[in-house]
Amino acid sequence: MKLMNLKxxxxxxxxxxxxxxxxxxxxxxxxxxxxxxxxxxxxKDSNIVIINYRNINIxxxxxxxxxxxxxxxxxx
Amino acid sequence: MIALxxxxxxxxxxxxxxxxxxSRKIGNYNGVTVDYKIGLFKDKKIxxxxxxxxxxxxxxxxxITIDFIKKNKIDLIINVIDINSLNRxxxxxxxxxxxxxxxxxxxxxxxxxxxxDIEKLEKILNIKVIKISALKNxxxxxxKKEIIKSNYICNYRIKxxxxxTSIYRKIDIITSEVIKxxxxxRNSFVLILKYKYLFIILSIVMFxxxxxxxxxxxxxIITNSINNIMIYIxxxxxxxxxxxxxxxxxxxxxxxxxINGIINTINFIPQLFFLIFILSIIEDTGFISxxxxxxxxxxxxxxxxxxxxYSLFLATxxxxxxxxxxxxxxxxxxxxxxxxxxxxxxxxxxxxxxxFIISSFYHNSFLIFLSFYLIMIxxxxxxxxxxxxxxxxxxxxxxxxxMPSIKVAYKESITKTxxxxxxxxxIMIFISILNFLMSSFSTSFTYVTDIKKSILYFTSYKxxxxxxxxxxxxxxxxxxxxxSGLFAKEQVVSTINSLKVNLNYITxxxxxxxxxxxxxxxxxxxxxxxxxxxKLTIFYNLIYLLISYIISxxxxxxxxxFV
Ligand SMILES: Nc1nc2c(ncn2[C@@H]2O[C@H](COP(=O)(O)OP(=O)(O)OP(=O)(O)O)[C@@H](O)[C@H]2O)c(=O)[nH]1
Ligand SMILES: [Mg+2]
Numbered sequence: 001m002k003l004m005n006l007k008x009x010x011x012x013x014x015x016x017x018x019x020x021x022x023x024x025x026x027x028x029x030x031x032x033x034x035x036x037x038x039x040x041x042x043x044k045d046s047n048i049v050i051i052n053y054r055n056i057n058i059x060x061x062x063x064x065x066x067x068x069x070x071x072x073x074x075x076x
Numbered sequence: 077m078i079a080l081x082x083x084x085x086x087x088x089x090x091x092x093x094x095x096x097x098x099s100r101k102i103g104n105y106n107g108v109t110v111d112y113k114i115g116l117f118k119d120k121k122i123x124x125x126x127x128x129x130x131x132x133x134x135x136x137x138x139x140i141t142i143d144f145i146k147k148n149k150i151d152l153i154i155n156v157i158d159i160n161s162l163n164r165x166x167x168x169x170x171x172x173x174x175x176x177x178x179x180x181x182x183x184x185x186x187x188x189x190x191x192x193d194i195e196k197l198e199k200i201l202n203i204k205v206i207k208i209s210a211l212k213n214x215x216x217x218x219x220k221k222e223i224i225k226s227n228y229i230c231n232y233r234i235k236x237x238x239x240x241t242s243i244y245r246k247i248d249i250i251t252s253e254v255i256k257x258x259x260x261x262r263n264s265f266v267l268i269l270k271y272k273y274l275f276i277i278l279s280i281v282m283f284x285x286x287x288x289x290x291x292x293x294x295x296x297i298i299t300n301s302i303n304n305i306m307i308y309i310x311x312x313x314x315x316x317x318x319x320x321x322x323x324x325x326x327x328x329x330x331x332x333x334x335i336n337g338i339i340n341t342i343n344f345i346p347q348l349f350f351l352i353f354i355l356s357i358i359e360d361t362g363f364i365s366x367x368x369x370x371x372x373x374x375x376x377x378x379x380x381x382x383x384x385x386y387s388l389f390l391a392t393x394x395x396x397x398x399x400x401x402x403x404x405x406x407x408x409x410x411x412x413x414x415x416x417x418x419x420x421x422x423x424x425x426x427x428x429x430x431x432f433i434i435s436s437f438y439h440n441s442f443l444i445f446l447s448f449y450l451i452m453i454x455x456x457x458x459x460x461x462x463x464x465x466x467x468x469x470x471x472x473x474x475x476x477x478x479m480p481s482i483k484v485a486y487k488e489s490i491t492k493t494x495x496x497x498x499x500x501x502x503i504m505i506f507i508s509i510l511n512f513l514m515s516s517f518s519t520s521f522t523y524v525t526d527i528k529k530s531i532l533y534f535t536s537y538k539x540x541x542x543x544x545x546x547x548x549x550x551x552x553x554x555x556x557x558x559x560s561g562l563f564a565k566e567q568v569v570s571t572i573n574s575l576k577v578n579l580n581y582i583t584x585x586x587x588x589x590x591x592x593x594x595x596x597x598x599x600x601x602x603x604x605x606x607x608x609x610x611k612l613t614i615f616y617n618l619i620y621l622l623i624s625y626i627i628s629x630x631x632x633x634x635x636x637x638f639v
Contacts, residue, residue: 021469023132023134024134024469024471026132026134026240027129027132027134027471028471029240029241030129030130030132030167030240031129031164032163032164032167032244034240034241034244035241037244042263042266042269043266043269043369045372045373046373047372047373047376047467048369048372048382048470050369050474052263054161054163054164055160055161055163055164055260055261056161056164056473057263057265057473057474057476058471058472058473058474059369059382059470059471059472059473059474060470060471061381061467061468061469061470061471063467063469064469064470064471
């Protein structure tokens, strides 16, 4: 499911990032949004989402958040 | 050379300030530092760099860091880590191994986080780890000892493969071993976002109160008493000058020109100091990010992203600094747009012009002050909509809110105010001498007493017709004061005072409007050229000139018609 579609305060685990722009994709991975990372959705509106992961908060515009797929539970 | 390296907002500049006794700018958001600075600790060079997440730069300020590391010989890297986000920060630490440079790890912000087993972490990484708090001055001596040692060795080696996911897996294992009990930072902003509209109103009220207080309370009471002291000093100087029997020319130059100009500007220092102080307190809490989120829908409508708001906020302090901060904006179109908008926002120096005008002509009326800001906001919104383009991608870390540090804010406002005063004095002396020479000599370089025969009158008369349409008067001194504003905007006030420019309550208003929107000071111009090239700089400044001219003309006509 899409990161965007998590409920507020809902948990997800990163599945993959579907972004063509390679430098952006690399950046997202390097700041820790790697496979199976636990993220919590804190806030969303029509432009942005805010997520919490690894004890930090980041704001993503919707066009980025739209292209991040998450699982709803941890995959072993 | 020793390099301070770490993620954004982990406290590198705070540590740099302590070690080298400097006063680098500090703030609770990512990308405060956007250029490098070298300082000295004992005999060792230390460099403070913009924050990076990895060795692959994403924004242009990250590029500066990576470039610096690759081009200079670094003897030791001090890898600063915010102890609260160890889990993310260790990625950079592990990646730094590729550089083969001696490394120590500094865990900062440890004052109320005791959850990490330092010895274990040291053992796993095989790197010296030091716990400090730059804010509370804890553990700094240990860090200093480590730096003084100077036989830095490079003995870390954790086997890594190149896959980012597997590096993070390794980090997860390391942190699960060293973190004893996980301290979760509370996300206070979630609560704020719940009552979004309430906080939108609160933050607007807050800003209005800050300005109101600085104009009516500080402006009213403190400025008046300073004024009296200054008058006393200048009278005293007059007595001294009389004692030495100095010539009238010298008296005119020193007393009228230099002293008078400086005194009248220094009058506004308490107000400016208060403003800068409050702004840095706000910056230090991290509240700007909250404002950026609260207003993100509104900002999006006019084509400004939350990230750009930082730069626009900094512009209320200093345009030059704000221009530099646009380096953190990834989207080039948006960056150039923000660069264009920044000089239109009144910086502290321009605010001193506004303060002067409203205190001399409008009895410190807060409504008049607000009207300047409303016109400014209107113009920025309009221009912003005109240059609106599709939404740009945005990715921005939100810092945890924290209690502001009075010490940090105080230090910053003191440094700012000092450099402000220094600038006023040096430029004022220069302008006064120039003014004295130009108004005392004729075009054939003979001494004249009638100003109508002087170079000043001759040259500025030729140009001052330019200002007639919106000032109604044709005055050489207005020309000179606007020109002096090119050196530094606060200079306009000094020059008006020392030249005794004749303004009335209509022309004072248009004069102020013109100065707010016209070409910025030289310092801003040179940074603008560096950030977006000479062509764009010229283009932008032509627009500023046009805008300031047209708006002050319209307002002059309207005011003359109605009032
Ligand atoms: N609680 C706490 N806060 C700290 C400490 N050291 C610094 N800070 C705060 O952390 C924030 C960031 O500090 P800076 O020194 O600007 O961080 P930086 O690493 O230079 O940030 P960038 O230049 O943006 O990369 C500021 O609000 C500081 O007041 C500390 O020891 N404890
Ligand atoms: Mg910094």
